[in-house]
Amino acid sequence: MSTPKYDSLEIDGLKYKTQLTEKFINRKRWEAPNPGAVITYIPGSIIDLYVKEGQEVKAGDLLCLLEAMKMHNKIQAPISGTVTKIYVNKGDKLPKDALMFEIK
Amino acid sequence: MSLKRNVLDLRKRKEIVLQGGGEEAIKKQAAMGKLTARERIEAILDKDSFHEYDMFVEHQSKDFDMDKKVLHGDGVIIGTGTIYGEPVCIYAQDFTVAGGSLGLMHARKITKIMDHALKMRVPLIGINDSGGARIQEGVDSLAGYGEIFFRNTQASGVIPQLSVILGPCAGGAVYSPALTDFVFVVDNISKMFITGPEVVKTVLGEVVTMEELGGAKVHSEISGNAHFFAHSEYECFEQIKKLLTFIPWSNEAKAKPFPSKPPRPEYKIEKIIPSDPTQPYDVRDVIRAVADDSDFLEVQQEFAKNIVVGFGRIDGETIGFVANQPSVLAGVLDCDSSDKAGRFIRFCDAFNIPIVTFEDMPGYLPGVEQEHMGVIRHGAKVLYAYSEATVPKITVILRKAYGGGYIAMNSRHLKADFMFAWPTAEIAVMGPEGAANIIFKKEIMAAENPNEMRKIKVAEYREKFANPYVAASKGYIDSVIEPEETRKILKHSIEVSSNKSVLTPAKKHGIPPF
Numbered sequence: 001m002s003t004p005k006y007d008s009l010e011i012d013g014l015k016y017k018t019q020l021t022e023k024f025i026n027r028k029r030w031e032a033p034n035p036g037a038v039i040t041y042i043p044g045s046i047i048d049l050y051v052k053e054g055q056e057v058k059a060g061d062l063l064c065l066l067e068a069m070k071m072h073n074k075i076q077a078p079i080s081g082t083v084t085k086i087y088v089n090k091g092d093k094l095p096k097d098a099l100m101f102e103i104k
Numbered sequence: 105m106s107l108k109r110n111v112l113d114l115r116k117r118k119e120i121v122l123q124g125g126g127e128e129a130i131k132k133q134a135a136m137g138k139l140t141a142r143e144r145i146e147a148i149l150d151k152d153s154f155h156e157y158d159m160f161v162e163h164q165s166k167d168f169d170m171d172k173k174v175l176h177g178d179g180v181i182i183g184t185g186t187i188y189g190e191p192v193c194i195y196a197q198d199f200t201v202a203g204g205s206l207g208l209m210h211a212r213k214i215t216k217i218m219d220h221a222l223k224m225r226v227p228l229i230g231i232n233d234s235g236g237a238r239i240q241e242g243v244d245s246l247a248g249y250g251e252i253f254f255r256n257t258q259a260s261g262v263i264p265q266l267s268v269i270l271g272p273c274a275g276g277a278v279y280s281p282a283l284t285d286f287v288f289v290v291d292n293i294s295k296m297f298i299t300g301p302e303v304v305k306t307v308l309g310e311v312v313t314m315e316e317l318g319g320a321k322v323h324s325e326i327s328g329n330a331h332f333f334a335h336s337e338y339e340c341f342e343q344i345k346k347l348l349t350f351i352p353w354s355n356e357a358k359a360k361p362f363p364s365k366p367p368r369p370e371y372k373i374e375k376i377i378p379s380d381p382t383q384p385y386d387v388r389d390v391i392r393a394v395a396d397d398s399d400f401l402e403v404q405q406e407f408a409k410n411i412v413v414g415f416g417r418i419d420g421e422t423i424g425f426v427a428n429q430p431s432v433l434a435g436v437l438d439c440d441s442s443d444k445a446g447r448f449i450r451f452c453d454a455f456n457i458p459i460v461t462f463e464d465m466p467g468y469l470p471g472v473e474q475e476h477m478g479v480i481r482h483g484a485k486v487l488y489a490y491s492e493a494t495v496p497k498i499t500v501i502l503r504k505a506y507g508g509g510y511i512a513m514n515s516r517h518l519k520a521d522f523m524f525a526w527p528t529a530e531i532a533v534m535g536p537e538g539a540a541n542i543i544f545k546k547e548i549m550a551a552e553n554p555n556e557m558r559k560i561k562v563a564e565y566r567e568k569f570a571n572p573y574v575a576a577s578k579g580y581i582d583s584v585i586e587p588e589e590t591r592k593i594l595k596h597s598i599e600v601s602s603n604k605s606v607l608t609p610a611k612k613h614g615i616p617p618f
Contacts (some may be wrong), residue, residue: 006431011434013538013541014537015383016430018431021410021433022409023326024433027473093309094309
């Protein structure tokens with residue numbers, strides 16, 4: 001048997017010599033969410049766009065229609081502000097967690 | 105017709121059915137590196153012990169020209185036989201017949217043998233090799249799946265149910281294996297997913313191979329859906345047979361006892377564990393050092409490796425071992441390892457298998473990812489499973505037993521029957537560093553040299569509390585034992601627990617944190 005490659009893992013101030021699993025190494029690092037970033041919560045395609053860059057929107061305003069799982073999902077502005085950047089076009093197919101709009 | 109002619113006619117009819125989907129289809133099956141359904145059944149069961157039922161069942165479907173098609177046995181073989189002389193029920197989907205697709209009669213055959221297994225209190229082995237629902241039969245095939253799932257659930261905890269994935273198992277079909285106790289997969293042959301690569305690609309634009317999406321490795325290492333991984337079908341059949349030697353035929357029986365054998369001499373229990381609590385070792389060596397013939401059948405070997413679960417024997421009696429694995433992620437409990445342990449403990453409890461727990465763990469895995477994944481509700485499964493279990497429960501604390509981990513790993517407080525600790529045990533709310541930093545915060549801050557003071561205080565805490573004697577003085581530990589005594593003491597504890605009887609409050613069922 002080959003000797004495993006050990007790393008270290010710190011828990012409550014103690015550093016343990018131990019192996020890390022692939023799943024642990026590949027885990028998603030947490031980042032603070034940006035409230036003005038509108039991200040796809042489900043993979044789908046954009047079937048209509050209702051805003052332009054520079055447009056003022058109020059929280060709840062319709063930004064686009066995202067078709068996913070045979071449903072037309074209304075994507076609304078999460079906050080009031082200006083649409084500073086649009087990353088998508090009509091007809092785009094998007095994966096989950098894709099950035100669609102930025103509102104400031 | 106004379107009797108002889110009748111018999112000849114019967115033989116001819118049988119011969120036709122035995123050809124399954126015909127020569128071409130059987131060739132294709134072999135080209136995929138797969139055995140046929142019949143070959144599989146024969147390889148698993150004792151020689152010549154298989155008896156088949158419902159051989160002449162045919163589908164009743166009329167739509168889409170189905171009335172012109174003959175599907176022998178409707179794509180599934182069912183029957184009874186023996187393994188090491190003990191009866192089992194078995195079914196095998198036949199991929200050579202219409203891709204093993206599941207229609208109404210196909211499902212009825214499966215549910216017939218399931219009903220039989222439950223009634224006769226014998227294990228059920230299901231071999232899955234099917235393209236999925238037979239679309240021509242529409243809602244009838246969906247009904248068929250539902251009837252199977254219902255029976256899987258009814259039989260759960262009454263008879264052992266084994267699912268063997270030897271081909272595709274896609275869509276709704278995956279939920280039968282998921283409801284059973286043990287899932288066996290074979291590299292390059294097993295494929296399990298809810299939606300296949302084609303759909304994933306068209307709907308989501310994600311390009312992935314079948315193997316990457318739901319191959320044997322994925323389910324053994326990442327998803328945790330499979331319990332046993334093999335490189336070939338024959339290796340898989342050996343695993344099935346071996347597992348069946350360890351488990352009882354129903355919840356009303358005990359596993360068959362074997363002649364007692366000492367552990368093999370190369371496993372020297374006093375040489376395995378480094379005394380420094382931060383140093384790793386393989387806890388499976390401790391299990392092998394106490395198990396008969398050092399024989400340990402690990403379950404979910406590649407999934408959540410920070411906890412080890414599986415079967416062995418002590419003095420001939422089957423034991424379910426649960427052990428923290430310090431060589432992987434320091435042996436922490438996290439979402440996956442909690443799920444793995446919780447499920448295994450419940451299997452042991454349902455099937456009258458005593459549980460021996462080896463504890464050496466620093467606590468739960470910290471981090472945003474774990475908290476957001478729900479380590480609270482996942483971790484709770486371990487507490488629930490241990491608390492709920494009424495089989496003999498014995499814990500040996502090898503080294504660290506910190507905090508929530510100490511409570512979770514079958515502590516006295518969850519009603520362990522016996523609590524033992526090695527002299528190397530450290531039973532405390534947390535590791536000495538963390539504890540000293542909190543308790544002596546003021547002293548450390550006020551000192552001229554805080555680092556020096558911290559070291560002194562950590563040493564002081566370690567000396568006073570990082571040992572088994574505080575817990576032993578309160579009766580939380582029954583006995584501090586020498587490592588060499590472990591097997592002898594485990595054997596004794598199991599012996600004196602053989603008539604264990606506990607009353608639990610009457611209820612319909614508990615509500616475990618699923």
